[in-house]
Amino acid sequence: MILAHKIALDPNSAQALYFARASGVSRFAWNWALAEWKRQYAEFSEYKCGPRPSEMSLRKELNAIKADAFPWMGEVTKNAPQQAIKNLGVAFKNFFDGRAKYPKFKKKGVSGDSFRADGGTDKLHPNAVTVNGKRVKLPIIGWVKMREALRFQGNIKSATVSRVADRWFVSLTVEVDHTPPVRESQATGGVDLGIKTLATLSDGTSFEGPKALRKSLKKLRKLGRAVSRKVKGSANRRKAVARLAQHHARVASVRKDSLHKATTAIVQKFTVLGIEGLNVKGMMANGRLARAVADVGMFEFRRQLEYKAQMHGTRIVVASRWFPSSKTCFDCGDVHVGLTLADREWTCDGCGVVHDRDLNAAKNLMRFAASSAVTACGAKGADNIFADVVKPVAVKQESRRGINAYV
Numbered sequence: 001m002i003l004a005h006k007i008a009l010d011p012n013s014a015q016a017l018y019f020a021r022a023s024g025v026s027r028f029a030w031n032w033a034l035a036e037w038k039r040q041y042a043e044f045s046e047y048k049c050g051p052r053p054s055e056m057s058l059r060k061e062l063n064a065i066k067a068d069a070f071p072w073m074g075e076v077t078k079n080a081p082q083q084a085i086k087n088l089g090v091a092f093k094n095f096f097d098g099r100a101k102y103p104k105f106k107k108k109g110v111s112g113d114s115f116r117a118d119g120g121t122d123k124l125h126p127n128a129v130t131v132n133g134k135r136v137k138l139p140i141i142g143w144v145k146m147r148e149a150l151r152f153q154g155n156i157k158s159a160t161v162s163r164v165a166d167r168w169f170v171s172l173t174v175e176v177d178h179t180p181p182v183r184e185s186q187a188t189g190g191v192d193l194g195i196k197t198l199a200t201l202s203d204g205t206s207f208e209g210p211k212a213l214r215k216s217l218k219k220l221r222k223l224g225r226a227v228s229r230k231v232k233g234s235a236n237r238r239k240a241v242a243r244l245a246q247h248h249a250r251v252a253s254v255r256k257d258s259l260h261k262a263t264t265a266i267v268q269k270f271t272v273l274g275i276e277g278l279n280v281k282g283m284m285a286n287g288r289l290a291r292a293v294a295d296v297g298m299f300e301f302r303r304q305l306e307y308k309a310q311m312h313g314t315r316i317v318v319a320s321r322w323f324p325s326s327k328t329c330f331d332c333g334d335v336h337v338g339l340t341l342a343d344r345e346w347t348c349d350g351c352g353v354v355h356d357r358d359l360n361a362a363k364n365l366m367r368f369a370a371s372s373a374v375t376a377c378g379a380k381g382a383d384n385i386f387a388d389v390v391k392p393v394a395v396k397q398e399s400r401r402g403i404n405a406y407v
């Protein structure tokens with residue numbers, strides 16, 4: 001399986017300058033390819049002939065013209081522009097599959113800069129870059145200091161350098177041999193995700209969201225307003241944007257940390273786990289800040305659960321988003337139609353039991369996982385119309401970017 005480790009870098013000023021330049025090339029290649037894609041697609045739609053644009057054809061096109069048209073691209077690793085166009089291909093695929101919005105042009109900014117920093121792998125060089133303790137050797141630029149050593153053993157498949165607020169990071173993906181351990185205790189559980197309570201488990205355990213988060217959200221809003229009050233293009237606005245980006249990065253890392261603690265505890269506890277499916281389109285439509293942060297958390301939660309489940313040998317059963325986990329009474333099966341989002345507790349009309357909303361949902365997901373566990377690997381149970389995917393851990397699963405874990 002492929003794992004990724006994101007490590008903060010301590011570049012010297014020449015290296016930081018190179019990072020900024022390579023990110024610029026990467027951004028330029030993305031924007032160039034997106035403009036070309038749009039142009040070629042419009043042409044194709046109008047004349048109904050000729051080639052449709054693809055990331056591969058655009059990469060070939062750029063390679064053919066770059067020495068003459070954009071000679072400065074040669075100053076940085078060739079993988080920077082190549083990977084940017086590959087990423088655009090992924091962005092288009094996500095758009096066509098309904099998972100994301102139409103790709104946008106990238107603006108020069110404080111956050112979001114990144115580029116593929118390695119030279120690729122081949123038979124003679126199974127490692128994309130060399131790592132030695134707390135140092136990584138990148139093509140053209142040489143040795144760069146890392147804040148910590150790489151956590152995984154195995155062949156390094158790629159190195160991506162990115163900027164988060166005012167800091168540079170390298171993300172190293174590593175192919176590691178991994179056989180999930182055989183678990184002695186067999187326990188089936190369910191987990192319900194929420195906004196106020198991060199996660200509620202079917203055995204009654206709950207994980208609170210980080211307290212710092214609410215205060216942070218307030219500050220985030222304040223910093224956002226500060227940006228909008230400043231004059232566009234002014235130095236003060238740039239500073240305000242930088243402060244906002246730094247705070248965003250801090251909020252994200254606080255949240256990620258609490259998610260890591262919860263997801264590790266959950267996969268250690270259960271060998272079969274029921275979770276709810278995510279309503280991707282519904283999430284993207286909602287523009288509210290707290291909600292948006294929680295949504296990002298839910299994707300992250302799911303991502304962490306999936307790769308940790310693989311590492312620990314836990315099987316995850318995903319209920320479709322139509323599965324009525326919250327409003328079905330766990331005790332008698334009665335469906336409480338009038339349940340609203342605001343109801344934290346409700347009384348069942350069928351049997352009179354008073355339910356905690358989240359706990360009842362988690363228990364229903366546990367039962368759902370138990371009933372789906374008997375079906376064949378990967379197949380929908382005949383009587384289980386709500387099963388989205390039944391994931392066997394033995395099968396190698398790779399996310400759409402080919403990375404299982406990202407820590």
Ligand SMILES: [Zn+2]
Pocket residue numbers: 329330331332333334348349350351352353
């Ligand atoms: Zn009931």
